[in-house]
Amino acid sequence: MAKKRIVTTTINGKETQFLCQPRQTLLEILRDDLALTGSKEGCSNGNCGACTVLCNGKAVNSCLILAVEAEGAEIETIEGVAPVDGLDSLQDAFLQQAALQCGICTPGFIMSAKALLQEQPDPSEEDIRFNLAGNLCRCTGYDKIVRAVQDAAAARQQV
Amino acid sequence: MHDFDYEAPVDLDTALRFFAERNGSARVLAGGTDLIDQIRLGRYAPDLLVDIKKLPELNVLECQEGGLRLGAAVPCSEIYRNETVVSGYEALVDSCRIIGGIQVQNRASVGGNLCNSGPAADSPPSLIVLGARCVIASAQGQREVPAEEFCTGPGENVLQQDEVLIEIRFSSRPPRSGSHYRRFTPRNEMDIAVVGVGASVTLDETGERFVDARIALGAVAPTPLFAREASESLTGQPVNDETIARAAELAQQAARPIDDMRGTKEFRIHVTGVLTRRVLAAAIGRARGEEEGTRIGH
Numbered sequence: 466m467a468k469k470r471i472v473t474t475t476i477n478g479k480e481t482q483f484l485c486q487p488r489q490t491l492l493e494i495l496r497d498d499l500a501l502t503g504s505k506e507g508c509s510n511g512n513c514g515a516c517t518v519l520c521n522g523k524a525v526n527s528c529l530i531l532a533v534e535a536e537g538a539e540i541e542t543i544e545g546v547a548p549v550d551g552l553d554s555l556q557d558a559f560l561q562q563a564a565l566q567c568g569i570c571t572p573g574f575i576m577s578a579k580a581l582l583q584e585q586p587d588p589s590e591e592d593i594r595f596n597l598a599g600n601l602c603r604c605t606g607y608d609k610i611v612r613a614v615q616d617a618a619a620a621r622q623q624v
Numbered sequence: 625m626h627d628f629d630y631e632a633p634v635d636l637d638t639a640l641r642f643f644a645e646r647n648g649s650a651r652v653l654a655g656g657t658d659l660i661d662q663i664r665l666g667r668y669a670p671d672l673l674v675d676i677k678k679l680p681e682l683n684v685l686e687c688q689e690g691g692l693r694l695g696a697a698v699p700c701s702e703i704y705r706n707e708t709v710v711s712g713y714e715a716l717v718d719s720c721r722i723i724g725g726i727q728v729q730n731r732a733s734v735g736g737n738l739c740n741s742g743p744a745a746d747s748p749p750s751l752i753v754l755g756a757r758c759v760i761a762s763a764q765g766q767r768e769v770p771a772e773e774f775c776t777g778p779g780e781n782v783l784q785q786d787e788v789l790i791e792i793r794f795s796s797r798p799p800r801s802g803s804h805y806r807r808f809t810p811r812n813e814m815d816i817a818v819v820g821v822g823a824s825v826t827l828d829e830t831g832e833r834f835v836d837a838r839i840a841l842g843a844v845a846p847t848p849l850f851a852r853e854a855s856e857s858l859t860g861q862p863v864n865d866e867t868i869a870r871a872a873e874l875a876q877q878a879a880r881p882i883d884d885m886r887g888t889k890e891f892r893i894h895v896t897g898v899l900t901r902r903v904l905a906a907a908i909g910r911a912r913g914e915e916e917g918t919r920i921g922h
Contacts, residue, residue, distance in 0.1 A: 467629040487630035487673065490660070510661045511728055512814065523701070523730040529660050530731070531653075533630050534675060577726065598813030599725020 474535045476501070477545025485532040492516045492527040495542060503543035503572045507601070514600030517573035518542045524580040526599075543572035546579065554620040555579060555613070564613035566604035574600045578614045587618055625664050632675035636682075636761065640788060642674050644763040648785040652676055654697045655731035657724065658740045681790055682735070685709055692794040696735025701726070703734065713794060714910055715750035715803035715822050722746055722807065725814050735789050741775040741847070744886075748775065748848035749822030750805045751792060752840035759791040768793075772840070772850035798835075801826040802910025804903045807842070808895045817843045818887040821875070821899040823907045827863065831912045834858040839871065839900060844879035844892050851878040854900070863908055872900040 467487050474481055476499070485494050495501040495518070507513035509528045516527040519541040546553045555575050558564070565571045574597060581588060581596040588596070593614050594607070602610060630653075633639040642650050649671040653659060662668050676682050682697035687709050694703070700720035703710055710717055716734070723732055723746050737747040738758070751771035758769045763786060771792075775781050783789065803824035809815035820842030826835045837858035839851040854874035861867040881892035909916075 467627050470630070486627070488625045488627055488663075509664065511657050511724065514725065514727055517727055520730075524727050525730050526657070526727045529655075529657050529728075531630065531656065531660065531673075533632075534653075534656070534677075536632075580726070595813060596726050599727045 470533050472533055472536050474537065475539045477541055483532070487531060487533050489532045490528050491518070491530040491532045491535050491540070494532040495527060495540075501542050501544050505569050505572060507569065507573075511599075512601065513570070514573040514577060515570050517576040517600065519576055519580055522580070522583065524577045524599075541576070543575060546575060553579075554624075555582070555617040558613040558617040558620065559610070562609045562613040562616060564605060564609040565602075570600060570602045570604075574602065574610055578617065581614070582618055582621060586621065588614070590615070626666070626669045628663070628670050629672045630675065631672065632678050634678045636679050636790070637763075639674055639676060639679055640761060640763045640786070642672060643788060644786045646672060646785075650674055652736075652739065652788055654682075654733045654736040654739075655699055655728075657728045657732040658736065676788070679790075684791065689796065691796040694734060694792045694794070696739075696789045696791055697733050698735070699731055699733055700729040700737075704729075712797040712801070713754055713803070715753055715805040715824060715907075716747070716794075718805040719747040719750040719822075722813065735792060738771070738774060738792070739781060739783065739789050741777075741779050741781045743775075743778050743846055743848065744817045744820065744843035745848065746805065746807060746817060746820055746842065749820050749840035749842045750803070752848060752850050753803055753805075753822040753824035753838040754794050755824075755838065757793045758789055759793060760787050761790045762787045766790075772848070775847035777846050798826045800828070800831065800835075800911050802907045802912070804906040804910065806899055806903050806906070808899060816886065819843050819879075819881075819892050819895040819899055821896065821903045823900070823903045825858070825904065825907045825911050827908070827911045831863075833862050834860065834867070837871070837904075839875055839904070841875060841879055841896060841900075843886075844881040844896055849878055851875045851900075854878060868901055868904050871904065872897045875900040 505515035507515035511526045511529045518527045651670040653673040653675045677697050682695040684695040703720045734747045756771040805822040807817035807820035822840045825837045839854045841849045854871045876897045879896045881889050
């Protein structure tokens with residue numbers, strides 16, 4: 466078996482070291498070793514986006530990144546989104562708009578939406594739909610998710 | 625997943641040495657969006673992955689007097705985020721915006737898209753029409769291959785076991801040039817092309833005559849195709865419906881698609897004609913500096 470590696474990253478603002486085999490994905494390490502189970506495994510091939518995390522500020526599928534590739538990277542997962550005293554405006558908007566049913570896709574959608582709003586604070590509906598195309602939801606039909614992201618964008622503009 | 629070792633060298637010589645020594649059991653890891661899935665599915669069982677993302681030569685993205693240099697590891701989103709660097713290479717940007725979703729575009733490189741050599745890949749038609757040259761390195765030295773000669777079959781290309789694609793080079797764009805890539809898919813995003821068409825045109829000073837044109841097709845043959853006869857039919861011809869329709873017919877004749885779950889042979893040939901006309905029209909509009917009528921992915 467290939468030699469295990471020690472990888473040093475920053476996860477949700479905290480320097481984190483873990484031991485991994487080269488063949489383990491970032492998603493496996495997050496979920497199985499670091500107990501960060503908010504990121505979900507859906508398709509394991511980059512279609513569904515349920516495993517979306519931010520890597521150096523950019524949305525990526527953690528099922529298609531090897532954990533060893535995260536050396537030196539800044540990773541943000543759904544567990545790092547909420548401030549200590551409540552919810553992020555995106556989380557709030559998803560609740561207000563009932564933008565989820567089963568909830569499996571929600572962490573991925575929120576991470577993708579977070580990356581979008583960081584880059585485009587006032588996206589059009591088309592921008593939102595285009596940027597969330599890498600996240601699949603089989604419950605909501607997407608309209609409520611789009612409205613939630615629009616609400617979150619508006620709420621962030623008011624702050 | 626199959627067990628493999630991992631190296632992330634920071635200089636090209638070290639990287640090339642791995643491939644020289646491993647007799648085909650090492651594979652290049654760029655964005656990994658195809659490779660990791662393929663290893664998981666058992667299509668490849670490498671002993672070693674060589675991560676090339678730390679090699680400076682493979683991260684270059686710059687426009688100089690001689691043209692554009694695109695390192696083989698540069699992710700798609702870096703390309704369209706550097707609009708000024710890639711201005712003039714519109715078809716390349718069109719491709720990069722529709723390869724997978726944002727999560728894939730943030731990792732996947734054009735070099736990887738080319739080396740994966742899928743017949744329906746979205747970047748090769750753009751590389752072909754923009755006259756790209758693939759710079760290939762091994763421990764023995766370097767060579768260049770035109771983009772239209774790179775792929776040799778589904779998932780196959782000219783790379784030898786000890787070779788790595790390091791850079792894609794484009795000549796500078798002549799004035800009054802425009803290019804476009806578009807595909808037909810049931811869904812606008814996150815889909816695989818039923819047919820993809822790229823075109824690049826250069827017009828004369830009046831904007832009414834073709835000085836040069838290149839048309840390339842995806843998903844209608846075992847490899848991306850340069851539609852040579854269709855391209856050459858436009859040289860020196862006036863820009864009008866007849867010359868464009870003639871080029872589209874020749875593009876249809878070059879297509880040799882198969883029936884599969886994404887479309888029948890007959891449908892693909894039909895769509896090749898429709899897309900060739902539309903893509904040429906958009907490339908002409910861009911060459912004339914007209915306002916954009918197309919939206920991303922449409």
